[in-house]
Amino acid sequence: MSTEARGLTRQQMCDRLAMEFADGWIVNLGVGIPTLCSNFDFGERQVIFHSENGVIGYGPLAPRGAEDPHLTNAGAQHVTLNPGAAIIHHADAFAMIRSGRIDATVLGAYEVAQNGDFANWRMLGQKGGGIGGAMDLAVGARHVFIVMEHTTRDNRPRLVKSCALPLTAPGVVTLVATNFGLFEPTGEGFLLREIAAGIELAEVRTTVGAELIAPPDLRPIRLRAS
Amino acid sequence: MAVASRSKVVASFDEAVRDIPDGATIAFAGFADIGMPANLIRALAKQGAKDLICVSNRTGGADVPPETADIGLLTERGQVRKVICAFTAPTRRSQKLRFARYHEAGLVEAEICPQGTLAERLRAAGAGIPAFYTPTAVGTELAEGKEIREFNGRKYLLEYALPVDYAFIRAYRADAFGNLQYRRSQRNFNPIMAMAAKTVLAEVEEEILPVGAIDPDQIHTPGVFVHRMVKVPPPPEGLWPHIDRLPRK
Numbered sequence: 001m002s003t004e005a006r007g008l009t010r011q012q013m014c015d016r017l018a019m020e021f022a023d024g025w026i027v028n029l030g031v032g033i034p035t036l037c038s039n040f041d042f043g044e045r046q047v048i049f050h051s052e053n054g055v056i057g058y059g060p061l062a063p064r065g066a067e068d069p070h071l072t073n074a075g076a077q078h079v080t081l082n083p084g085a086a087i088i089h090h091a092d093a094f095a096m097i098r099s100g101r102i103d104a105t106v107l108g109a110y111e112v113a114q115n116g117d118f119a120n121w122r123m124l125g126q127k128g129g130g131i132g133g134a135m136d137l138a139v140g141a142r143h144v145f146i147v148m149e150h151t152t153r154d155n156r157p158r159l160v161k162s163c164a165l166p167l168t169a170p171g172v173v174t175l176v177a178t179n180f181g182l183f184e185p186t187g188e189g190f191l192l193r194e195i196a197a198g199i200e201l202a203e204v205r206t207t208v209g210a211e212l213i214a215p216p217d218l219r220p221i222r223l224r225a226s
Numbered sequence: 227m228a229v230a231s232r233s234k235v236v237a238s239f240d241e242a243v244r245d246i247p248d249g250a251t252i253a254f255a256g257f258a259d260i261g262m263p264a265n266l267i268r269a270l271a272k273q274g275a276k277d278l279i280c281v282s283n284r285t286g287g288a289d290v291p292p293e294t295a296d297i298g299l300l301t302e303r304g305q306v307r308k309v310i311c312a313f314t315a316p317t318r319r320s321q322k323l324r325f326a327r328y329h330e331a332g333l334v335e336a337e338i339c340p341q342g343t344l345a346e347r348l349r350a351a352g353a354g355i356p357a358f359y360t361p362t363a364v365g366t367e368l369a370e371g372k373e374i375r376e377f378n379g380r381k382y383l384l385e386y387a388l389p390v391d392y393a394f395i396r397a398y399r400a401d402a403f404g405n406l407q408y409r410r411s412q413r414n415f416n417p418i419m420a421m422a423a424k425t426v427l428a429e430v431e432e433e434i435l436p437v438g439a440i441d442p443d444q445i446h447t448p449g450v451f452v453h454r455m456v457k458v459p460p461p462p463e464g465l466w467p468h469i470d471r472l473p474r475k
Contacts, residue, residue: 094342
Protein backbone atom coordinates (compact mmCIF):
# COMPACT_ATOMS: atom_id res chain seq x y z
CA MET A 1 0.00 0.00 0.00
CA SER A 2 1.35 3.39 -0.96
CA THR A 3 2.39 5.65 1.88
CA GLU A 4 1.23 8.67 -0.09
CA ALA A 5 -1.88 10.50 1.08
CA ARG A 6 -1.66 8.91 4.54
CA GLY A 7 -0.85 10.76 7.72
CA LEU A 8 -0.43 14.50 7.25
CA THR A 9 -1.76 16.44 4.29
CA ARG A 10 0.67 18.62 2.38
CA GLN A 11 -0.76 21.70 4.08
CA GLN A 12 -0.27 20.11 7.51
CA MET A 13 3.34 19.20 6.69
CA CYS A 14 3.95 22.83 5.75
CA ASP A 15 2.04 24.14 8.77
CA ARG A 16 4.29 22.11 11.05
CA LEU A 17 7.43 23.64 9.54
CA ALA A 18 5.93 27.15 9.48
CA MET A 19 5.41 26.83 13.26
CA GLU A 20 9.21 26.90 13.55
CA PHE A 21 9.47 30.39 12.00
CA ALA A 22 10.21 32.98 14.70
CA ASP A 23 8.97 36.55 14.82
CA GLY A 24 10.91 38.75 12.39
CA TRP A 25 12.32 35.89 10.33
CA ILE A 26 12.98 36.31 6.61
CA VAL A 27 11.92 33.10 4.88
CA ASN A 28 12.32 31.76 1.34
CA LEU A 29 9.91 29.06 0.17
CA GLY A 30 10.81 26.67 -2.65
CA VAL A 31 8.59 25.93 -5.64
CA GLY A 32 5.72 23.48 -5.19
CA ILE A 33 4.67 22.09 -1.79
CA PRO A 34 6.80 24.54 0.29
CA THR A 35 4.77 27.51 -0.95
CA LEU A 36 1.91 26.23 1.25
CA CYS A 37 3.88 27.44 4.32
CA SER A 38 2.69 30.98 3.58
CA ASN A 39 -0.93 29.90 4.25
CA PHE A 40 -0.12 29.29 7.93
CA ASP A 41 -1.71 31.73 10.37
CA PHE A 42 1.28 33.39 12.05
CA GLY A 43 -0.90 35.39 14.43
CA GLU A 44 1.15 38.18 15.98
CA ARG A 45 4.41 36.94 14.47
CA GLN A 46 5.80 38.91 11.54
CA VAL A 47 7.34 36.67 8.89
CA ILE A 48 8.81 38.29 5.77
CA PHE A 49 8.76 36.20 2.60
CA HIS A 50 11.68 36.65 0.20
CA SER A 51 11.84 35.25 -3.30
CA GLU A 52 14.77 34.77 -5.68
CA ASN A 53 13.29 37.06 -8.33
CA GLY A 54 13.78 40.00 -6.02
CA VAL A 55 10.54 40.35 -4.08
CA ILE A 56 10.96 41.08 -0.36
CA GLY A 57 7.76 41.02 1.65
CA TYR A 58 5.19 39.36 -0.56
CA GLY A 59 1.77 38.55 0.82
CA PRO A 60 -1.08 36.14 0.05
CA LEU A 61 -1.99 34.97 -3.46
CA ALA A 62 -3.83 37.59 -5.49
CA PRO A 63 -7.54 36.92 -5.91
CA ARG A 64 -8.48 35.62 -9.34
CA GLY A 65 -8.96 38.50 -11.75
CA ALA A 66 -6.91 40.86 -9.57
CA GLU A 67 -3.43 39.49 -10.40
CA ASP A 68 -0.69 41.98 -11.17
CA PRO A 69 0.76 40.70 -14.47
CA HIS A 70 4.23 42.00 -13.49
CA LEU A 71 4.37 40.26 -10.13
CA THR A 72 5.02 36.67 -9.13
CA ASN A 73 7.08 34.94 -6.49
CA ALA A 74 9.85 32.52 -7.52
CA GLY A 75 7.25 29.76 -7.77
CA ALA A 76 5.54 31.80 -10.51
CA GLN A 77 2.49 32.34 -8.32
CA HIS A 78 0.74 35.68 -8.62
CA VAL A 79 1.18 37.02 -5.11
CA THR A 80 0.37 40.41 -3.57
CA LEU A 81 2.76 42.82 -1.86
CA ASN A 82 2.48 43.49 1.85
CA PRO A 83 2.89 47.07 3.03
CA GLY A 84 6.62 47.75 3.28
CA ALA A 85 7.55 45.36 0.45
CA ALA A 86 10.57 46.10 -1.71
CA ILE A 87 11.84 45.01 -5.14
CA ILE A 88 15.48 44.25 -5.94
CA HIS A 89 17.24 42.62 -8.90
CA HIS A 90 18.29 38.99 -9.13
CA ALA A 91 21.93 39.46 -8.07
CA ASP A 92 20.86 41.36 -4.96
CA ALA A 93 18.22 38.74 -4.14
CA PHE A 94 21.01 36.14 -4.08
CA ALA A 95 23.39 38.49 -2.26
CA MET A 96 20.82 38.42 0.54
CA ILE A 97 20.80 34.63 0.44
CA ARG A 98 24.57 34.06 0.46
CA SER A 99 25.26 36.75 3.04
CA GLY A 100 23.10 35.03 5.65
CA ARG A 101 20.06 37.34 5.64
CA ILE A 102 17.63 34.47 5.09
CA ASP A 103 16.63 32.87 8.38
CA ALA A 104 15.00 29.80 6.89
CA THR A 105 14.32 28.15 3.60
CA VAL A 106 11.82 25.37 3.02
CA LEU A 107 12.64 23.20 0.00
CA GLY A 108 11.35 20.04 -1.58
CA ALA A 109 13.68 17.06 -2.01
CA TYR A 110 13.96 13.62 -3.58
CA GLU A 111 16.20 12.33 -0.76
CA VAL A 112 17.57 13.48 2.59
CA ALA A 113 20.46 11.66 4.27
CA GLN A 114 21.03 11.16 8.00
CA ASN A 115 24.02 13.54 7.91
CA GLY A 116 21.90 16.40 6.51
CA ASP A 117 22.86 15.97 2.85
CA PHE A 118 19.99 16.36 0.41
CA ALA A 119 19.28 15.93 -3.29
CA ASN A 120 16.61 17.81 -5.19
CA TRP A 121 17.87 18.83 -8.64
CA ARG A 122 18.27 15.81 -10.86
CA MET A 123 16.01 12.79 -11.11
CA LEU A 124 17.34 9.31 -11.69
CA GLY A 125 18.44 8.80 -15.29
CA GLN A 126 17.89 12.41 -16.25
CA LYS A 127 20.22 14.44 -18.44
CA GLY A 128 20.65 17.97 -17.12
CA GLY A 129 18.54 19.10 -14.20
CA GLY A 130 16.77 21.93 -12.43
CA ILE A 131 18.86 23.62 -9.76
CA GLY A 132 17.20 27.02 -9.74
CA GLY A 133 18.11 28.78 -6.51
CA ALA A 134 18.26 25.64 -4.35
CA MET A 135 22.06 25.33 -4.10
CA ASP A 136 22.43 28.98 -3.06
CA LEU A 137 19.59 28.74 -0.53
CA ALA A 138 20.98 25.48 0.86
CA VAL A 139 24.33 27.05 1.77
CA GLY A 140 23.07 30.53 2.59
CA ALA A 141 19.97 30.13 4.74
CA ARG A 142 20.47 29.77 8.49
CA HIS A 143 17.95 26.90 8.67
CA VAL A 144 17.26 24.47 5.83
CA PHE A 145 13.95 22.65 6.21
CA ILE A 146 12.70 19.97 3.83
CA VAL A 147 9.12 19.00 3.11
CA MET A 148 8.48 15.89 1.02
CA GLU A 149 6.33 12.78 0.69
CA HIS A 150 7.59 10.11 3.06
CA THR A 151 8.46 7.59 0.33
CA THR A 152 8.79 7.52 -3.45
CA ARG A 153 5.85 6.52 -5.61
CA ASP A 154 7.17 2.96 -5.68
CA ASN A 155 7.53 2.98 -1.89
CA ARG A 156 11.27 3.40 -1.57
CA PRO A 157 12.51 5.49 1.37
CA ARG A 158 13.41 9.12 0.84
CA LEU A 159 15.00 9.38 4.30
CA VAL A 160 18.21 7.44 3.70
CA LYS A 161 21.70 6.68 5.04
CA SER A 162 23.35 8.41 2.11
CA CYS A 163 21.95 10.04 -1.02
CA ALA A 164 22.14 8.11 -4.29
CA LEU A 165 21.20 11.18 -6.36
CA PRO A 166 23.60 14.10 -6.91
CA LEU A 167 23.66 16.43 -3.91
CA THR A 168 22.23 19.91 -3.72
CA ALA A 169 24.38 20.59 -0.66
CA PRO A 170 26.13 18.48 1.97
CA GLY A 171 25.19 18.47 5.65
CA VAL A 172 22.75 21.38 5.78
CA VAL A 173 19.28 19.98 6.54
CA THR A 174 18.11 20.50 10.11
CA LEU A 175 14.46 19.41 9.96
CA VAL A 176 12.27 17.32 7.63
CA ALA A 177 8.49 17.11 7.56
CA THR A 178 6.96 14.15 5.74
CA ASN A 179 3.37 12.93 5.83
CA PHE A 180 4.53 10.46 8.55
CA GLY A 181 6.03 13.00 10.94
CA LEU A 182 8.78 15.41 11.83
CA PHE A 183 12.36 14.16 11.56
CA GLU A 184 15.75 15.53 12.49
CA PRO A 185 18.93 14.20 10.85
CA THR A 186 21.39 13.55 13.69
CA GLY A 187 24.39 12.08 11.87
CA GLU A 188 23.67 8.59 13.24
CA GLY A 189 20.13 8.40 11.97
CA PHE A 190 16.84 10.29 12.00
CA LEU A 191 15.31 11.39 15.28
CA LEU A 192 11.54 11.08 15.05
CA ARG A 193 10.47 14.19 16.92
CA GLU A 194 6.73 13.90 16.28
CA ILE A 195 4.54 11.30 14.60
CA ALA A 196 1.45 11.83 12.46
CA ALA A 197 -1.93 10.66 13.72
CA GLY A 198 -2.89 7.23 12.39
CA ILE A 199 0.70 6.17 11.67
CA GLU A 200 2.33 3.43 13.75
CA LEU A 201 5.95 3.69 14.87
CA ALA A 202 6.63 0.24 13.38
CA GLU A 203 5.58 1.50 9.96
CA VAL A 204 7.82 4.56 10.24
CA ARG A 205 10.74 2.24 11.05
CA THR A 206 10.21 0.06 7.98
CA THR A 207 9.89 3.08 5.66
CA VAL A 208 12.99 4.98 6.77
CA GLY A 209 16.15 3.79 5.02
CA ALA A 210 18.39 4.67 7.97
CA GLU A 211 18.50 4.26 11.73
CA LEU A 212 15.30 5.62 13.29
CA ILE A 213 15.65 7.06 16.76
CA ALA A 214 12.33 7.24 18.59
CA PRO A 215 12.26 8.93 21.99
CA PRO A 216 10.38 6.97 24.72
CA ASP A 217 7.94 9.87 25.08
CA LEU A 218 7.24 10.17 21.33
CA ARG A 219 4.79 12.99 20.79
CA PRO A 220 2.00 13.28 18.25
CA ILE A 221 2.47 15.99 15.65
CA ARG A 222 1.64 19.50 16.83
CA LEU A 223 -0.18 21.59 14.29
CA ARG A 224 -0.83 24.83 16.15
CA ALA A 225 1.73 27.04 17.79
CA SER A 226 1.47 26.94 21.56
CA MET B 227 22.27 70.45 -24.00
CA ALA B 228 20.38 67.22 -23.64
CA VAL B 229 22.28 64.05 -22.68
CA ALA B 230 21.33 62.48 -25.98
CA SER B 231 20.93 64.10 -29.31
CA ARG B 232 20.09 60.88 -31.11
CA SER B 233 17.27 58.53 -30.24
CA LYS B 234 18.02 54.83 -29.72
CA VAL B 235 14.54 53.86 -30.82
CA VAL B 236 14.56 51.59 -33.86
CA ALA B 237 11.52 50.94 -35.99
CA SER B 238 11.21 47.18 -35.72
CA PHE B 239 12.42 44.10 -33.89
CA ASP B 240 13.78 42.78 -37.21
CA GLU B 241 15.97 45.85 -37.53
CA ALA B 242 17.11 45.59 -33.91
CA VAL B 243 18.46 42.03 -34.36
CA ARG B 244 19.65 42.34 -38.00
CA ASP B 245 23.41 42.40 -37.32
CA ILE B 246 23.59 39.59 -34.76
CA PRO B 247 26.27 37.22 -36.08
CA ASP B 248 26.55 33.44 -35.92
CA GLY B 249 28.33 32.36 -32.74
CA ALA B 250 27.12 35.28 -30.59
CA THR B 251 26.67 34.87 -26.85
CA ILE B 252 23.30 36.33 -25.87
CA ALA B 253 21.75 36.79 -22.43
CA PHE B 254 17.94 36.58 -22.31
CA ALA B 255 16.30 38.23 -19.30
CA GLY B 256 13.02 37.32 -17.69
CA PHE B 257 11.64 35.12 -14.96
CA ALA B 258 8.34 33.24 -15.12
CA ASP B 259 7.53 35.03 -18.43
CA ILE B 260 7.82 38.44 -16.76
CA GLY B 261 10.47 40.75 -18.21
CA MET B 262 11.07 38.24 -20.99
CA PRO B 263 12.04 39.77 -24.37
CA ALA B 264 9.76 37.51 -26.43
CA ASN B 265 9.49 39.92 -29.39
CA LEU B 266 13.26 40.15 -29.79
CA ILE B 267 13.53 36.35 -29.53
CA ARG B 268 10.88 35.89 -32.23
CA ALA B 269 12.78 38.32 -34.48
CA LEU B 270 16.02 36.42 -33.85
CA ALA B 271 14.32 33.14 -34.77
CA LYS B 272 13.32 34.76 -38.08
CA GLN B 273 16.76 36.32 -38.61
CA GLY B 274 18.36 32.89 -38.29
CA ALA B 275 21.75 33.49 -36.59
CA LYS B 276 23.28 30.12 -35.69
CA ASP B 277 25.75 28.57 -33.20
CA LEU B 278 24.40 30.81 -30.47
CA ILE B 279 25.33 30.53 -26.81
CA CYS B 280 22.22 31.39 -24.83
CA VAL B 281 22.42 32.56 -21.21
CA SER B 282 19.16 32.59 -19.27
CA ASN B 283 17.49 31.33 -16.13
CA ARG B 284 15.79 28.50 -18.01
CA THR B 285 15.77 26.97 -21.48
CA GLY B 286 12.17 27.95 -22.18
CA GLY B 287 8.76 27.16 -20.79
CA ALA B 288 7.44 23.64 -20.21
CA ASP B 289 4.31 22.43 -22.04
CA VAL B 290 4.09 25.62 -24.11
CA PRO B 291 2.27 26.10 -27.46
CA PRO B 292 4.47 25.31 -30.52
CA GLU B 293 5.36 28.86 -31.61
CA THR B 294 6.19 30.23 -28.14
CA ALA B 295 9.14 32.60 -28.52
CA ASP B 296 11.78 31.37 -26.08
CA ILE B 297 15.06 29.43 -26.18
CA GLY B 298 13.04 26.32 -27.02
CA LEU B 299 12.03 27.91 -30.33
CA LEU B 300 15.62 28.92 -31.16
CA THR B 301 16.68 25.35 -30.35
CA GLU B 302 14.02 23.86 -32.63
CA ARG B 303 15.22 26.15 -35.44
CA GLY B 304 18.75 24.78 -35.07
CA GLN B 305 20.19 28.11 -33.91
CA VAL B 306 21.56 27.09 -30.52
CA ARG B 307 24.96 25.54 -29.83
CA LYS B 308 24.94 25.79 -26.06
CA VAL B 309 22.93 27.12 -23.14
CA ILE B 310 24.08 28.30 -19.71
CA CYS B 311 21.03 28.07 -17.42
CA ALA B 312 19.85 27.23 -13.89
CA PHE B 313 17.29 24.79 -15.35
CA THR B 314 18.25 22.51 -18.25
CA ALA B 315 15.64 19.74 -17.82
CA PRO B 316 11.98 19.55 -16.82
CA THR B 317 11.40 19.65 -13.06
CA ARG B 318 8.57 17.11 -13.28
CA ARG B 319 8.53 13.88 -15.24
CA SER B 320 5.19 14.79 -16.78
CA GLN B 321 6.52 18.04 -18.26
CA LYS B 322 7.59 18.47 -21.87
CA LEU B 323 10.46 20.88 -22.47
CA ARG B 324 11.31 21.59 -26.11
CA PHE B 325 14.99 22.10 -25.35
CA ALA B 326 15.32 18.79 -23.48
CA ARG B 327 14.64 16.68 -26.60
CA TYR B 328 17.61 18.24 -28.41
CA HIS B 329 19.82 18.09 -25.33
CA GLU B 330 19.04 14.42 -24.70
CA ALA B 331 19.83 13.67 -28.35
CA GLY B 332 23.24 15.33 -27.95
CA LEU B 333 22.44 18.09 -30.47
CA VAL B 334 22.98 20.98 -28.05
CA GLU B 335 25.23 21.50 -25.05
CA ALA B 336 24.06 22.62 -21.64
CA GLU B 337 26.01 24.09 -18.76
CA ILE B 338 23.91 24.04 -15.63
CA CYS B 339 24.66 26.86 -13.21
CA PRO B 340 23.04 27.58 -9.83
CA GLN B 341 20.77 30.61 -10.19
CA GLY B 342 22.64 32.76 -7.69
CA THR B 343 25.97 31.89 -9.28
CA LEU B 344 24.53 32.71 -12.70
CA ALA B 345 23.30 36.09 -11.44
CA GLU B 346 26.62 36.86 -9.77
CA ARG B 347 28.65 35.80 -12.85
CA LEU B 348 26.65 38.30 -14.88
CA ARG B 349 26.90 40.97 -12.21
CA ALA B 350 30.69 40.46 -12.00
CA ALA B 351 31.00 40.78 -15.78
CA GLY B 352 29.20 44.09 -15.64
CA ALA B 353 31.29 45.25 -12.69
CA GLY B 354 34.79 44.60 -14.05
CA ILE B 355 35.36 41.64 -11.71
CA PRO B 356 36.88 38.64 -13.57
CA ALA B 357 36.06 35.95 -10.99
CA PHE B 358 34.85 35.45 -7.44
CA TYR B 359 34.53 32.81 -4.72
CA THR B 360 31.12 31.51 -3.68
CA PRO B 361 30.04 28.92 -1.09
CA THR B 362 27.35 27.65 -3.48
CA ALA B 363 27.83 24.12 -4.90
CA VAL B 364 30.81 23.23 -2.69
CA GLY B 365 30.62 19.48 -2.06
CA THR B 366 28.46 18.80 -5.13
CA GLU B 367 29.30 17.41 -8.56
CA LEU B 368 29.27 20.98 -9.92
CA ALA B 369 32.45 21.66 -7.96
CA GLU B 370 34.41 18.97 -9.81
CA GLY B 371 37.48 20.45 -11.48
CA LYS B 372 36.97 23.88 -9.94
CA GLU B 373 39.37 25.68 -7.62
CA ILE B 374 38.40 25.53 -3.94
CA ARG B 375 39.78 27.95 -1.42
CA GLU B 376 39.17 28.32 2.30
CA PHE B 377 38.36 31.68 3.87
CA ASN B 378 37.71 31.99 7.62
CA GLY B 379 37.39 28.22 7.91
CA ARG B 380 34.80 27.82 5.16
CA LYS B 381 35.24 26.43 1.65
CA TYR B 382 34.40 28.45 -1.46
CA LEU B 383 34.42 27.74 -5.21
CA LEU B 384 36.06 29.92 -7.82
CA GLU B 385 33.54 31.02 -10.45
CA TYR B 386 34.26 33.19 -13.47
CA ALA B 387 32.44 36.28 -14.72
CA LEU B 388 30.10 35.70 -17.66
CA PRO B 389 30.38 38.56 -20.15
CA VAL B 390 27.98 38.40 -23.11
CA ASP B 391 27.93 39.97 -26.56
CA TYR B 392 24.26 40.92 -26.45
CA ALA B 393 21.58 41.20 -23.79
CA PHE B 394 17.92 40.99 -24.79
CA ILE B 395 15.87 42.70 -22.10
CA ARG B 396 12.35 43.97 -21.51
CA ALA B 397 11.43 47.11 -19.59
CA TYR B 398 8.21 48.75 -18.55
CA ARG B 399 9.07 52.35 -19.36
CA ALA B 400 11.92 54.14 -21.15
CA ASP B 401 13.00 57.51 -22.42
CA ALA B 402 14.56 57.92 -25.85
CA PHE B 403 18.09 57.85 -24.40
CA GLY B 404 17.42 54.33 -23.08
CA ASN B 405 16.97 55.10 -19.40
CA LEU B 406 14.82 52.21 -18.21
CA GLN B 407 12.36 51.40 -15.48
CA TYR B 408 11.05 47.94 -14.66
CA ARG B 409 7.85 47.15 -12.85
CA ARG B 410 7.61 44.75 -9.87
CA SER B 411 9.31 41.37 -10.42
CA GLN B 412 9.94 42.30 -14.04
CA ARG B 413 13.30 43.64 -12.86
CA ASN B 414 14.82 40.17 -12.17
CA PHE B 415 17.85 39.55 -14.45
CA ASN B 416 17.30 42.65 -16.64
CA PRO B 417 19.66 45.19 -14.97
CA ILE B 418 22.56 42.76 -14.50
CA MET B 419 22.30 41.30 -18.00
CA ALA B 420 22.27 44.82 -19.45
CA MET B 421 25.50 45.63 -17.61
CA ALA B 422 27.15 42.33 -18.63
CA ALA B 423 26.62 42.94 -22.36
CA LYS B 424 28.50 44.82 -25.06
CA THR B 425 25.25 45.59 -26.89
CA VAL B 426 21.85 45.85 -25.23
CA LEU B 427 18.53 45.48 -27.06
CA ALA B 428 15.46 46.45 -25.06
CA GLU B 429 11.79 45.97 -25.79
CA VAL B 430 9.63 48.47 -23.98
CA GLU B 431 6.00 48.13 -22.93
CA GLU B 432 4.88 51.76 -22.68
CA GLU B 433 5.24 54.56 -25.25
CA ILE B 434 8.88 55.67 -25.25
CA LEU B 435 9.14 59.05 -23.52
CA PRO B 436 11.20 62.11 -24.50
CA VAL B 437 14.73 62.25 -23.07
CA GLY B 438 14.62 63.48 -19.50
CA ALA B 439 11.01 62.53 -18.83
CA ILE B 440 12.02 59.98 -16.16
CA ASP B 441 13.31 61.37 -12.87
CA PRO B 442 17.03 60.40 -12.61
CA ASP B 443 16.46 58.99 -9.12
CA GLN B 444 13.86 56.58 -10.52
CA ILE B 445 15.98 54.99 -13.25
CA HIS B 446 16.86 51.28 -12.82
CA THR B 447 19.08 50.81 -15.88
CA PRO B 448 20.84 53.99 -17.04
CA GLY B 449 20.64 54.73 -20.76
CA VAL B 450 24.43 54.53 -21.14
CA PHE B 451 24.05 50.74 -21.07
CA VAL B 452 21.26 50.57 -23.67
CA HIS B 453 21.80 50.65 -27.44
CA ARG B 454 18.55 49.88 -29.25
CA MET B 455 14.93 49.99 -28.18
CA VAL B 456 11.67 48.93 -29.77
CA LYS B 457 8.20 49.68 -28.43
CA VAL B 458 6.13 46.48 -28.10
CA PRO B 459 2.96 46.85 -30.19
CA PRO B 460 -0.34 45.84 -28.63
CA PRO B 461 -1.43 42.22 -29.14
CA PRO B 462 -1.82 40.33 -31.38
CA GLU B 463 1.04 42.03 -33.29
CA GLY B 464 3.25 42.29 -30.19
CA LEU B 465 3.96 39.48 -27.74
CA TRP B 466 2.93 39.96 -24.12
CA PRO B 467 3.75 36.61 -22.47
CA HIS B 468 3.21 37.85 -18.93
CA ILE B 469 -0.33 38.87 -19.84
CA ASP B 470 -1.01 35.61 -21.70
CA ARG B 471 0.01 33.56 -18.66
CA LEU B 472 -2.65 35.12 -16.43
CA PRO B 473 -5.43 32.73 -15.48
CA ARG B 474 -8.53 33.26 -17.62
CA LYS B 475 -11.13 35.25 -15.75
